[in-house]
Amino acid sequence: MDVAQETAQAQIITAVPARASRRTAERREELLQAALKVIRTVGAGASMEQMAAEAGITKPVLYRYFGDREGLIGAVAGRFAEALAERLALAVASLVEASPEQAIRAGIEAYISFIEEDPELYGFLSQHAAPDSAALVSIVDRVAKALAGLIAGRMIEAELDPRPATTFAHGIVGMVHMAGARWARQPELPREEFISYLVALASYGLANGGRPLQPEE
């Protein structure tokens, strides 16, 4: 297309000042990065004005790109959820041949590590994470969906009915999320110990205290 060519040319010209004209998506990405930076710095209280300032612009621009605060948070959450889901899938998928417990451990380990790497961002998202808010819905749904797929796969493989997979997935995400939040708040247990308890609970449930049935005795 002609238009495409001319556009490309124009972009080469103004490409030097780097901050001038670009495609919308790229600009949006820049603004998102700036917002992330602010959130990581000042924490969950980050205001629209601060995020705009970090990007070197003013509020109305931000609002043009993201609609409203919910939109921005949603974009941040989406980004976060994407990365987390990917990492989870990777961690678990690399263990297709492993036992369920090993896969569960890998997933929980990945989840906890991930939020440890970005505590401010995680705190920000949790804070704006009402059950009815777009932010948490998107992040949990995203992660849980990925997880549900993994679980359903294994269940089918084991010739079990996969219908509970979605409920299981949300339950497990909530379990790790809540216990993780409490552990981050009051780390009374060493990390390894905490994680093994979580793995035990997720793998074998409460009924026998987190152990497979018929223990060594």
Added chain:
Amino acid sequence: MDVAQETAQAQIITAVPARASRRTAERREELLQAALKVIRTVGAGASMEQMAAEAGITKPVLYRYFGDREGLIGAVAGRFAEALAERLALAVASLVEASPEQAIRAGIEAYISFIEEDPELYGFLSQHAAPDSAALVSIVDRVAKALAGLIAGRMIEAELDPRPATTFAHGIVGMVHMAGARWARQPELPREEFISYLVALASYGLANGGRPLQPEE
């Protein structure tokens, strides 16, 4: 002043309906009830002004009694947590002799019923329920603490190490909370089915797809 006189008279009249002078704790209770009423009516967006208006007073009074918004929310959350913990303890305690699975089912059933009875309030609390917010900390800690006690008791009885009890308790609360929120949002499953999946997960874990090891086969 005419107005003053009329006002005074009106107050003498309205003194009878119990809304005049009382001890601080009782007054606080009244204000709390008014706040609850507003929350249940208008939902999670309830403002301090609305709650004050419902109680027939103005904002500063509310602030005197509760310090700030967090304080009010904390009081509401505390009230809620108290009732919920009590109900859980009751439901589970009545089944001391029952199997773990039956006790777990009773607890989950009680939890879900409880939040179903007061969805607006639950939504309000969840909304203001950042991991670092006083509200959720108080409510989760309260409920989880009660649960941890129950779990620890059973584990000791079964001669298992009770150290994981606290982690288990937070995990289970998070599991039921998150899965419940999703189910309330999108009730694709019949209630009974949803609950039995939760019970399965909480009781026997993911490793064998929510079933005790060595099933009927």
Added chain:
DNA sequence: AGGTAATATTACCCAAAGTAACAGAAATTG
């Protein structure tokens, strides 16, 4: 009755979300 402690009100501040109106650069077109 007169003084003091509660109890409540009015009228304000402040921060932050969100928006209307306007300004300058850049691409588009005759």
Added chain:
DNA sequence: CAATTTCTGTTACTTTGGGTAATATTACCT
């Protein structure tokens, strides 16, 4: 190249809601 439209940005405002200072009123106590 000049005129126009479009894109990107700004200033300055409105609104809402949490929080508070100064002040008035009521109740209590001796």
